[in-house]
Amino acid sequence: MEIENHKEEVPFAHYEEQFRALDPQTVRQRLSEVGWDGSEFTVTLLGRQFAIAHPDYAIRALDNGPVPPLPTQTFLLRYLLESRDVAWMGQWKTFREMPWGEMYIKPYTGRVLTRAAFTFGTRVAAFKAAAEKMGALPLKNGDAGYQFDLIGGYRMRLLVWEGDDEFPPNAQVLYSDNFAEGFAAEDRVVAGDILISTVKSCL
Numbered sequence: 001m002e003i004e005n006h007k008e009e010v011p012f013a014h015y016e017e018q019f020r021a022l023d024p025q026t027v028r029q030r031l032s033e034v035g036w037d038g039s040e041f042t043v044t045l046l047g048r049q050f051a052i053a054h055p056d057y058a059i060r061a062l063d064n065g066p067v068p069p070l071p072t073q074t075f076l077l078r079y080l081l082e083s084r085d086v087a088w089m090g091q092w093k094t095f096r097e098m099p100w101g102e103m104y105i106k107p108y109t110g111r112v113l114t115r116a117a118f119t120f121g122t123r124v125a126a127f128k129a130a131a132e133k134m135g136a137l138p139l140k141n142g143d144a145g146y147q148f149d150l151i152g153g154y155r156m157r158l159l160v161w162e163g164d165d166e167f168p169p170n171a172q173v174l175y176s177d178n179f180a181e182g183f184a185a186e187d188r189v190v191a192g193d194i195l196i197s198t199v200k201s202c203l
Contacts, residue, residue: 008070015077020055022081030084033152043076045151046198047135052076069197075190079151083187086178088153093175095192100185112192113171119200120144120160121169127160130202142172148195154179156195 024036035042040051042062049062059067059076067073095101095108120127124144131146132138139145142159150156155176163169173192183191 008074012070012074012077015074015081016057018081019057019077022054024054027080031080031152032085034080041080043079043151044149045072045076046148046195050076052080068194071190072194072197075187075194078184078187082184083152083182085153086182088155088176088178091177092157093177093180095173095175095188098175098180098185098188101188104185104189108189108192111189112173112196116158116160116171116173116192116196117163117169119196120158121162121171123203124160124162126203127199130199131158133202134199150191150195152182154182154191156191158195158199 024041027034027041028036033044040053042049042051044050045068048065050059050067051062052059057077059073061067068076095112096105101108121143128138128144128146131144131148134148136146136148139147139157139159141157143162145157145159147155147157153176157174159172159174161167161170173195175188175191179188179191
């Protein structure tokens with residue numbers, strides 16, 4: 001296949017090749033909530049279940065809906081390849097507070113926080129409706145805030161504040177503390193991106 005979108009397809013092809021050599025039993029040992037029936041893994045991402053064939057990669061949505069875009073598929077491959085169960089200690093962390101957060105904070109702010117602020121802080125009622133449609137847990141923080149189950153035992157909170165004449169809209173994303181050990185910094189960026197894109201698709 002000729003690669004046209006190098007930014008998305010080259011990383012995907014790299015992890016797809018690694019996935020082919022993956023031992024399914026090691027995945028089951030690392031990730032207790034991932035299913036394996038001998039030919040497909042089953043993973044749940046933001047409430048949607050996907051079946052991922054192995055060793056020849058293919059993905060299908062078990063709700064018969066659309067399959068996720070390529071960056072999200074790459075995230076799922078990296079999850080199966082590298083992540084593991086880490087107990088949540090009940091604390092919440094900002095991206096900056098986790099390992100390598102300071103190094104990635106500039107691209108993270110633009111890609112996640114600013115995008116969330118101007119996508120949802122200008123449409124708070126629509127954000128609430130979208131989050132509730134996804135089954136998220138409402139919070140008392142911000143002008144609107146919700147807690148989402150991302151994948152496995154990893155949770156995220158998305159808080160937004162509506163802009164006014166004096167202040168622009170604002171947003172914050174909080175991660176369950178197990179993200180610090182269970183995901184690399186670049187995957188935490190992608191997790192924020194996936195969350196925002198998924199909520200946005202429900203507006």
